[in-house]
Amino acid sequence: MNIEEIKLQLDKNSDQHLYIQLYSKIKKLILNGTLKPHTKLPPIRKLAEKLNVNNITIVSAYNLLQKENLVYKKVGSGTFVNIINYDTNIEVDYKQYFHSLDKANINHYIHDSENIIDFSNTTPTNDLFPVEDFKYVINLVLDRDKGNAFKYQESQGYYPLRETIKNYLSNYKINCDTSNIQIISGAQQGIDILSKALIDYGDIVFTESPTYTGAIAAFKSRTAKIIEIPIKNDGIDLNYLENKLRSFRPKFIYVMPNFQNPTGYTYSKSKKLKLLELANKYNTLVVEDDYLNDLSFNNEYPETLKSLDENNRVIYIKSFSKTFMPGLRLGFMIIPMSIQKEILIAKHISDISTSGLMQRALDLYIKMGLFKKHIDEINKIYKKRFDIMVKSLSNYIPKQIGYSIPKGGLNFWLSLPHGYLSDELHELCFKKGILITPGSIFYANKIKSNSFRISIASVHESIIEAGICQLSEIINDLLNKSNVNKYHFNPLTHL
Numbered sequence: 225m226n227i228e229e230i231k232l233q234l235d236k237n238s239d240q241h242l243y244i245q246l247y248s249k250i251k252k253l254i255l256n257g258t259l260k261p262h263t264k265l266p267p268i269r270k271l272a273e274k275l276n277v278n279n280i281t282i283v284s285a286y287n288l289l290q291k292e293n294l295v296y297k298k299v300g301s302g303t304f305v306n307i308i309n310y311d312t313n314i315e316v317d318y319k320q321y322f323h324s325l326d327k328a329n330i331n332h333y334i335h336d337s338e339n340i341i342d343f344s345n346t347t348p349t350n351d352l353f354p355v356e357d358f359k360y361v362i363n364l365v366l367d368r369d370k371g372n373a374f375k376y377q378e379s380q381g382y383y384p385l386r387e388t389i390k391n392y393l394s395n396y397k398i399n400c401d402t403s404n405i406q407i408i409s410g411a412q413q414g415i416d417i418l419s420k421a422l423i424d425y426g427d428i429v430f431t432e433s434p435t436y437t438g439a440i441a442a443f444k445s446r447t448a449k450i451i452e453i454p455i456k457n458d459g460i461d462l463n464y465l466e467n468k469l470r471s472f473r474p475k476f477i478y479v480m481p482n483f484q485n486p487t488g489y490t491y492s493k494s495k496k497l498k499l500l501e502l503a504n505k506y507n508t509l510v511v512e513d514d515y516l517n518d519l520s521f522n523n524e525y526p527e528t529l530k531s532l533d534e535n536n537r538v539i540y541i542k543s544f545s546k547t548f549m550p551g552l553r554l555g556f557m558i559i560p561m562s563i564q565k566e567i568l569i570a571k572h573i574s575d576i577s578t579s580g581l582m583q584r585a586l587d588l589y590i591k592m593g594l595f596k597k598h599i600d601e602i603n604k605i606y607k608k609r610f611d612i613m614v615k616s617l618s619n620y621i622p623k624q625i626g627y628s629i630p631k632g633g634l635n636f637w638l639s640l641p642h643g644y645l646s647d648e649l650h651e652l653c654f655k656k657g658i659l660i661t662p663g664s665i666f667y668a669n670k671i672k673s674n675s676f677r678i679s680i681a682s683v684h685e686s687i688i689e690a691g692i693c694q695l696s697e698i699i700n701d702l703l704n705k706s707n708v709n710k711y712h713f714n715p716l717t718h719l
Contacts, residue, residue, distance in 0.1 A: 243284035345682035381407025411543035421566035434666030459491030483633025520632035616692035646676035
């Protein structure tokens, strides 16, 4: 179809720039197949006259489309629709993403020494992977499905697995239809897909502050403006949030309400309900990243936002990376039907579909009760690590260091006294073979921070106490330095 046959309308009363509106409309026509590859777009002057806008509006829209490889230009001929490469993720530059991370997040890739105590890594230790059980399930799937196990699945995911997940979600008091479940290759892909589907150039996204670095990278890759909302130990600062909602209309609010990364904080139920109330009042979506809700150490599993969602405001993301085996790259989202088409297109562009063999294996693994067995087992192991960490912090960490005990998850968030930087502590620890994650990387603008994260994920219980003892000695050395370079920092001024 020729674009001139399509009625393009721009809303001149909208707060959104006209060139962004035009870019978004043409992009949608390209991605949904209405505009076929090599279709010529109207000449700049002709389209400007038709829409009653200036030429710069058309040029700016076409430039954005070209930046995303959605169109190409021929000198002297015009602008044409590009061939969309559905086999390649064309938009997220992961090399740039990893380059942007602090050394603390990549040290475990380049160091393989028994002398390193790694409190920075959130990947489970290898002994927690249920290799034998999963090998048994894989063989059952291969015997049952033969070559079908290696076919592409539909982009939305293997239907029996989606049915199984729907039933499993009853454990979280989440009710949804199978049609609302989208299988993804891990939570990071879910965040990328949402970013592709929902965020246009210059759109606004709200996040907690601090928050997950992978989410920051995904939103920045879409050139979104990130507005950070401070988080307290009982959840996001609701007064600050509502003040921002009065001034801005975000595409969505990205949150991790239970055992948040990096802080380990859990929202109170009243804050969860108020957040949903604000989302409804200001007509915005909430993306809930259910990071580690399965890992609770007091036998109390906090409610998910999705289980409290009565107005279909919550997009729910859950990965099996931290609770199962990260290399499988499996997870799922619950999405409203209103955005399903955009999500499917973005998923197809990313990788066509998640591994069919892994989906079939996970489906059988859950149905046989092996997943619940695994979760029960790792909860016991992590509870031991958690208890040792709590005791070690109490016994060794200097009194000047602030921290709270999380109710579950893998992370502890500690704060040096004001005037000290966690980046400096990170460097001192690194030299002594202790890896921590400085707080600065968890902010969109990489602001200075006196806080840092430590995790129990990659440290066996036998070395936690010794590691915290050494960390405490390094902290004491830092605090006792007479020439410390103090700074004055109010995080709210950076948001």
